[in-house]
Amino acid sequence: MDDGTVGVQESSDMCISSDDDGIKQQNERSAELEHEHSEAQPDALVAKPELGMAFDTENEVREYYIKYAKAKGFGVTRRSSHSDDNGQLKYLTLSCSRYGKTQSKSRNMLKPNPTAGIGCKAKINIARGPDGKLHLSTAILDHNHTLSPQKSRLFRCNKKLDFHVKRRLELNDRAGIRVNKNFNSFVVAADGHDNLTFGEKNCRNFLEKTRRLKLGSGDAEAVRDYFVKMQSANPNFFSVMDVDDESRLRNVFWADARSRAVYESFHDVITFDTTYLMNKYDMPFACFVGVNHHGHSVLLGCALLSNEDTATFVWLFQAWLTCMSNRRPKAIITDQAKAIQNGVEEVFPESRYRWCLWHIMKKIPEKLGGYDEYDHIKVAIGNAVYDSLTITEFEVAWMHMLEKYCLADNEWLKGLYEHRHRWVPAFVKDAFWAGMSTTQRSESMNAFFDGYVNAKTTLKHFVTQYENALRDKVEKENIADFNSFYSTIPCITRFDIEKQFQSAYTNSKFKEFQEELTDIMYCDRKLIQKQGAIATYEITEDLLIDKEKGWRKDIVYHVYFNEEEFEVKCSCRRFEFRGILCRHILCVLTHMKIKEVPPQYIHDRWKKNVERKHNFIRCTYGGMEDTPVAKRFDRLCESFYPIAEIGAMSDASCNSLTEKLHALKIEYSSNSISENDKNQVGTQEDAPSDGKTTSKTILSPIPVRCAGRPPSLRKESKVDKLIRQANDKKKKAEQRDKKKAEQ
Structure with missing residues (x-):
């Protein structure tokens, strides 16, 4: 019978028997396994298709047959259908997913792709009757292949993502959780893959689609629309x-x-x-x-x-x-x-x-x-x-290096020396x-x-x-602000100067100050010159170069201190460079019993109370692109969670709550959504982009190669690949023509 023709199966059992006894035995064994499986899963008990069954909608037919197929162990696909001029369904054919015979589309005949179609005849036909309902008019139940209820969950028709799963996937993706970990959370929650109605590939496909549709069709257009929305x-x-x-x-x-x-x-x-x-x-x-x-x-x-x-x-x-x-x-x-x-x-x-x-x-x-x-x-x-602490020291050391190793003609070193003021620490530490x-x-x-x-x-x-x-x-930054506001790092010395910086600096910068303060124990101080209120000290620091080998080195610094005007400088220029007083200056100040330093040595940059206008600006990072449906869904979930916690306290409360929720589900499912509500229900991708002011299309950029990167990090663009292939073909053709001409 043609798939599009409505007919009645004459056999009383509505089955076309299979000529292959082996297949029948395997199916019988599958039925036994199905029975064992159905005992563990009561929902798997579904009445087999019978002539005259009536359904109100196409979805009702599909849900029934998919549920029956899942219990039996085969997949379902929509084979053919026909609707009248008003769009009303006249008849529908749902068949086993292994119907027909498909050809491999692999270009390599030695490596054909797997195919599912093996000509299975199992199907049901549905036709609309005079009463307006859909009636089952044909049912072929026998299959020419083995059925496996245990594998039913892997058929495409049985894989679906409900709204709750989609919502969690999207939120976790926004949080930066990788897809595999995102999916594994569902596996753990469901106590195994067998209890899920979807796989990791479904999750990946959904997230890829969400990312594609969230901002528009084209990359460049999407970025422009995103900027308009942010503005x-x-x-x-x-x-x-x-x-x-x-x-x-x-x-x-x-x-x-x-x-x-x-x-x-x-x-x-x-x-x-x-x-x-x-x-x-x-x-x-x-x-x-x-x-x-x-x-x-x-x-x-x-x-x-x-x-x-x-x-x-x-x-x-x-x-x-x-x-x-x-x-x-x-x-x-x-x-x-x-x-x-x-x-x-x-x-x-x-x-x-x-x-x-x-x-x-x-x-x-x-x-x-x-x-x-x-x-x-x-x-x-x-x-x-x-x-080199000074420019002179660097010049002497650099020239000595060039002369000793005969590097005066090295072009790279010449270029570096010419621009030494742009990179050598001795030249830049004054800022x-x-x-x-x-x-x-x-x-x-x-x-x-x-x-x-x-x-x-x-x-x-x-x-x-x-x-x-x-x-x-x-x-x-908010957490760091809170920590500096709420907690205080204790002082580790009895110097009053430490308390001054403790109250002024943020916790992280105060830690840096403390490190400099504790390192004065490795510094040896020596007064080398004093003229009135101006003194010059020589600070010798015992510096550990290699902890494992125990290598140490003495480095000499000079600290200038004007006690009258309270001006202090060190040859290391760490304060000018970092904004933190160095250990060499602190070695002198603690020796002079200085209890408090002037404001110019407490860098405003590192203060807790530094003026920051951005604290008063609403952060738009990660603004959720939530649809009205998603917002209502989140709101309902927040209301359900406290009730679920109460219901989970005992079996009795759990069963009672489950029954009430089931009754609510039936009540709200039976009430169709009003036209007004339908108009409010929409997807994000259906809505026009906010503020889209121009219809001129911006094309995505052409893949380019960027200067300054090793070739190993570069990926050949499609355009470059096509050009290279065309040039190769051209060269080969020229070589062939040349050989023919020589012959």
Whole structure:
């Protein structure tokens, strides 16, 4: 009979018997297993299909047959259906999922993909009768394959995610919990995989769909819509998107209202870094990072760049400067890249500018590893850079190193010496850098994002995960504020000066002060000159170089102290560099019985009560994109939890509550949703983006390669791959033509 024809099975048992006795025996055995399984699961007892069964809706038919199939051990698929001009269902065929015979779509004939179709005839036909109900008109119950009720949960028709599961998956995903751990929480709660109606792949598919639909269809369009939404939530949200002549996204920069307010309080020192490659377009993630009063990294804006040339960095720095009301930073640290240097010199000409020391020192093996005396050269450079307290000491040590190892002609060292004022500590320690000698602040911020994004992260998923990451940063600052407000770190000495800093500094900075104070025990003090109120001391510090080998070294510092004007300086210049009085100065002050230092030596930067406008700005990080349905669902769950706690106290209360909830379920299920409610029920992706003001489409960026990264970290883009393949084919064709011509 044709699948679309309504017919009546003539056999009294409504079954077409199988010619294969082995299959029948296997099915009988499966029935026995089904019976054993149904004893453990009473819901598995479902009446077999019979002619004349009536159903009100298509969903009712599907639910019944799927439930029957699950008890028997086979899958169900919708085979065919037909509706009239009014959209009313006339007939429907549901069959075993192994009906028909499918062909493998594998391109490699030696590696065919598995197929499920083996021509199984089992099915039911449903037709609408004169009474308007759906009646079962055909039922073929025999299968030509083995049935397995124990495996029923793995069929696609039996896998479903209810609203509660979807809600938990989405919330856990926003919290940065990986999918495998997210799924395992359901496994543990259900006491095993057998009790779940879904698998890990279903969870992954749902989350991928949620991420795709949450912000729109295209990556660039989604990012733009996200920025519009954030600006509507807070007008101080700032964003700029740079597109080319083809309306393709090139660069994007954004900073939220809180980051802009943070910069007002901590605009003295920033670091900028682009060494973080994070998404499928190979766009470097560039971030501006500062330091708050606890010494924590704070984000001051970030960008995704399609190139790393001078023009791109000039565009980015100007966008950031505009965002920060044209208030230039006093000092900035970046990588050694020439393009970044050009951009900084053009946009921030008045700012103190230095290079990341770590990036320079790590290049030594690459640049000088070929020399026979490399090990000695490396030590000599380290001594010249780190041990030189004055510019003169560095100049002497550097020239001696060049002469001793015949390195005067090395171009890399020539370039470093020419720009020594940008990276050598002896040249830069006269300015305040908040203790930062490298761009490790930016790199630590990048590492912080590693828990939320990876190499496959799309642009639209990144902006939401970015919110989750920064929300944690904000919470850490709130906790640090609370700890400094609520608790006090005890003093470890009897010096009055320690109590002064204890009451002024945040806990983290007071700990740094205490470390300097306790280290005065390793310092030997000697007065070498005194003229009236001015005294000069020689401080010899016993410094531990290698704890395991016990290597120690004496380093000599000089402290200038004007007792009359209370002016104190040390040759290490740690206070100028970090804003914390060094152990050498403290060694002199404690010797002079100083009980209190003037305000200029208590850096406002590290005070507990430093003025911070961003504390009064509502944080928009991680704003939940909740639909009205989701909000109502959460509200009901909050109401149900206390009742569930009471009901769980005993079997009697649990059973009573379960019965009442079941009655409520029937009552609310029978009452259809009113048209007014239907209009209010909607999904997030159905709603138009807030504030979408332009219909011009912005295309996603083309995958690009970024300068300054080793080839091993680069991924060949699709465009590059196609070009390479075309060139290879062209070369091969030319070679073949050449051979033919020679022959």
